[in-house]
Amino acid sequence: xxxxxxxxxxxxxxxxxxxxxxxxxxxxxSHLLTKKETKQKRNLRYATTVDKTNVxxxxxxxxx
Numbered sequence: 001x002x003x004x005x006x007x008x009x010x011x012x013x014x015x016x017x018x019x020x021x022x023x024x025x026x027x028x029x030s031h032l033l034t035k036k037e038t039k040q041k042r043n044l045r046y047a048t049t050v051d052k053t054n055v056x057x058x059x060x061x062x063x064x
Contacts, residue, residue, distance in 0.1 A: 010061035014050070022050040022058050 015023045028036070029044040050058050 004063045006063045007061040010058065014058055014062060016064075017049075022055060022062075023047050024050050 013024060017023055025047050026044045029041065033041060
């Protein structure tokens with residue numbers, strides 16, 4: 001049986017932390033930033049972890 005391939009889009013979007021959690025960037029920070037308030041842009045700045053309801057599907061995309 002051939003090896004399972006991971007989704008290329010998932011490889012670009014998610015990374016694993018040392019403890020095994022999955023890290024992701026926040027949405028709404030790529031364009032149209034002039035109409036967004038500074039507070040909103042500041043809160044979107046840092047990465048966060050994937051919610052526990054989505055962990056299983058992200059792991060299958062990454063074939064972990």
